[in-house]
Amino acid sequence: MIEFRSVTKEFPDGTLAVDDFSLTVPSHRTTVLVGSSGSGKTTLLRMINRMVDPTSGTIEIDGVSVASLEPVKLRRSIGYVMQNSGLLPHRTVVDNVATVPLLRGVPRRTARADALRLLDTVGLDRAIADRYPSQLSGGQQQRVGVARGLAVDPNILLMDEPFGAVDPIVRAELQQELIRLQHELGKTVVFVTHDIDEAFLLGDQIAILREGGRIAQLGTPAEILANPADDFVASFVGADRGKRALHVESQDGSDVLVDSDGRPAGVLVGQRSGAGPSGGARSDVPHIVPTEGPPR
């Protein structure tokens, strides 16, 4: 569990990036901080691993204030994934993944073997292990970044817009991969994004932020969608434009969920026997299979 208690960060130049922020991040869940650029998301994330120290307030991990921990040691125990992967350009993929274990003194062979296994975990072919980052696609680089974040088997994984720089199709792939991973690993994930759809897709708990890291609303995706706290949240999630006001249309025998613009959002399956490709799902409750990428 990570706990922010009245955390404030004012940078030396006077920018008040975070103003009196309090939040409890539950263990083994994904908490998403979502807000527009400059709302203080990165600053919040970096205060957890002491890349940034708060001006006032405390941050505790399982009851221990991070201020009492040695920054380098703390960072080596927390996974960190960032937007442009931040891989070392002069090291191969496998060496990049093994960076922190090697720093911690894990023998080379072990570190390398572990790193190769991690490539499997994040869905990368071991064949690329000896390539350099510049020889990978953006999506592959991000996967390597995730593998590096997992290399020390951290309890906490911090992710700062990790899929922000890849194209929508690859992004959707990576998102699904992260959902699968999180299902297997159950890390305490703090995920930062400015993409509300991504937040809804990945978050167990979502904090919608305004300027200065002020929480506009905190809740599960369902809670927020059902009851936007105010106009700001409503416009942020797009509810005011009826974006998410979905209705069912029948098409070729299956029920398609369509948003107000007439764009398909998903297919309703499991309600009628044998309808649709996943008719095998023997569920009495209708559930939604999303179509390729959320309609934004």
Place this chain on the structure above:
Amino acid sequence: MNYFTDAVAWLLDPAHYPGPTGIPARLGEQLLFTVVTLVLASVIAIPVGFLIGHTGRGRGIAVATSGGLRAIPTLGLLTLVALWIGIGLGAPYVALTVLAIPPILAGAYTGFEAVNRATIDAARAVGMTELQIVRHVEIPLGLPLLIGGLRSATLQVVATATLAAYVADFGLGRFLFAGLKTNDYAQMLGGSILVILLALVLEGLFAGLQKLVVPRGVAVGRPPVDRKASTRRRPGMEPAITKGI
């Protein structure tokens, strides 16, 4: 054209080889002088350059002083120091060490500054100490530019060492000045050819070395896409190369 034949004849004349004023001895003097000067300058400039590059502090002062040093005409500095500390090797050593510092310093800190900000940031985020960042990230990635700095310093020193024969009895420059004094064009030209060959050989060596030290991951694949936005590069901070004498 027979000037050149004379020069080549002079170069091939066995009489010009033995002894402390022979071609090998003079060449050795010039090389030794160049190496010692570069080592002296590096010992001062590299640590300072790394410190500036890593912390980003003191850059303004470094740019200003090294720029100022660079604008000073070499011959002026050489003769002035020679007046101060007398004829001999002391003056060239002092003057040339001073002249070799700016390019090496610039190479050292621009090398660091050219390293992608995000890379350093990520290295810190995964838990590298500042020293580890310097050792494992900034030095390997900044090495090509540092070697570039050493390369222009070398060119400058080897060239100016020739000129230093004006105030001290050493190096290949002696052939030029001796030839000038006695109107011995073969000697002037022969000495000139030697100096030029030496400079070109060193230049070639450094060009090769510079390619060799580019980390493989940087040399292969695509170049980084977003150079402007993602590095600490600022206008006017490329290692300035000024013509050696």
Place this chain on the structure above:
Amino acid sequence: MTWLWSNLDLVWLRTLDHIVLSLPPILLSFVFALPLGWLANRYRPTRGAILSIAGLFYAIPSLPLLFILPVIIGTSLRSPANLIAALTLYGLALMVRVVADGLASVDPDVRQSATAVGFSAWSRFWLVELPLAGPVLLAGVRVVAVSTVSLATVGAVIGAKSLGSLFTDGFQRGIQVEIITGIVATVLLALVLDGAVVLLGRVLMPWTRRTRRIRPAPAAVLGPMPVVRSVA
């Protein structure tokens, strides 16, 4: 100091000599660099060759070059023409790369839209590419100006008169002030020429005045060499 006051006219004469020696190389190297730089930028295969040769010339120490040039181009060793030729070569070696890089820095979209609206290759070069490469060229000319002024002093050891003569004369006669005067005068002259180049740039490129990225600090202080030379 008394030396300075009683020799002001000498210093002035040497300054004039120095200007006569430095201005032609700065101008000539720019003029010659244009076609060569254009060629290097326009045709891939020529690029490597032209820039390598330029790099090699740049690596040649100046004193030996002064001795060799007379044999090759027939100038007389101690003549201003000899020194001017050498300095032009160095300026050219530097400017060729600058011109090539400057032309390469022109946004291809702009070049294509210029072609699209009907510029001929010739007019496009003069009216679009060259002006847009202007700021890079300017930075290059500044470096050439400063290093030419500094280099011109070398001629003094073979007897070509310039501010450098104050060094040789001061050294032989043991007059420190004379040498210091020479150094100060050389640096000042470099600064003045550099400033003149900057001013000229502003006059010729009014569109860069507001959004200038290159700070107008003197090149002598910044020493911005816009390219990292390589003999690749």
